[in-house]
Amino acid sequence: MGSTFNSLVGLVILALDIWAIVNVLKSKAEIGMMVLWILLIVLLPVLGLIIWAIAGPRGNVRL
Template sequence: MQTTYFWAGVAVILVLLDLWIINSVWRSSKISRTKLGWTALVILLPFVGAVIWSIAGPRGVTKGPSSPEHSKG
C-alpha cells in the first residue's frame, strides 16, 4: 500500500514539474513553433522531456514583474 502512495506522490511531483516547465517555455522569447515543440515533448514524454528541457531548453523570461512596486526590494 505504501508503494502506491509513493508512486502517486512521484506522479503529482512530475505533473507539477511539467506544468512549471510549460509555463516557463511559453514565457520565453522563442517563436511559437518552438514553444509548441517543447510543450508537445514535455506532454508526450513527461520525465524524458523534463530532462531534455533542463539541458537544452529555452532560457530567459520575457515578461517581468507586473508593476514597478512589485520589483522593489
C-alpha cells in the same frame, strides 16, 4: 505504501511539467519552437522534462 509513493512521484512530475510548460510559454522562443517543446514535455513527461532542463528555452530569468 508503494501506491502512495507512486502517486506522490506522479504529482511531483506533473507539477514540474506544468512549471516547465509555463517557462516555455514565458520564453522568447518562436511559436513553432514553443509548440515543439510543449509537445515534447507533454508526450514524454520525464524525458521531456530532462531534455528541456538541459537544452530548452528559458523564460524571463533574473540572475
